[in-house]
Amino acid sequence: MRALVGSLGVGMIALAMGCAVTPPPPDGHQLFSDLCAGCHGVDGKGHGPSAPGLSQQPADLTKISAKNHGVFPRVKVMSWIDGFTRAGKHGGLVMPIFDPLLDGPTVMVETGKGVMTPTPEKLVMLADYVQSLQKP
Numbered sequence: 279m280r281a282l283v284g285s286l287g288v289g290m291i292a293l294a295m296g297c298a299v300t301p302p303p304p305d306g307h308q309l310f311s312d313l314c315a316g317c318h319g320v321d322g323k324g325h326g327p328s329a330p331g332l333s334q335q336p337a338d339l340t341k342i343s344a345k346n347h348g349v350f351p352r353v354k355v356m357s358w359i360d361g362f363t364r365a366g367k368h369g370g371l372v373m374p375i376f377d378p379l380l381d382g383p384t385v386m387v388e389t390g391k392g393v394m395t396p397t398p399e400k401l402v403m404l405a406d407y408v409q410s411l412q413k414p
């Protein structure tokens with residue numbers, strides 16, 4: 279049943295049920311289930327099915343804000359996902375670089391000091407989804 283629900287896509291089911299509580303952006307959720315949940319777990323806490331076999335344990339993605347004085351470091355998270363900030367760094371080789379995420383349309387994102395940078399839309403959706411997972 280779990281697998282069936284997964285393959286249908288939780289977003290579609292939420293839609294069918296009429297969306298009671300504010301759901302996270304469906305596309306970000308879908309991308310996360312497809313690309314990230316295997317290691318980080320569907321809840322983002324780092325206990326995905328592949329986690330036990332890794333040489334380094336996936337980070338708890340619900341604590342990113344908590345570790346950063348309560349502020350979600352959106353740009354940092356995006357550049358972590360696209361591999362930019364971790365090339366050659368600790369942990370950088372365990373988590374894959376997601377090139378396909380960089381294809382497709384871009385949106386303008388403020389990357390600091392009012393500078394707007396064209397950023398792949400899928401990356402933004404994923405970062406927003408990870409932000410929606412944050413727990414105090």
Ligand code: HEC
Nearest residue numbers: 313314317334335336337355358359368369372373374404
């Ligand atoms: C093959 C397993 C694997 C997959 C798949 C994976 N990650 Fe990771 N991720 C890791 C590991 C291991 C770390 C911890 C690295 C470290 O602490 O240096 C990590 C760390 C992170 C961090 C840094 C967290 C922090 O507290 O600094 C973020 C953000 C992150 N992952 C997001 C994602 C997203 C989003 C996806 C899907 C696009 C994803 N990861 C897919 C293994 C994975």
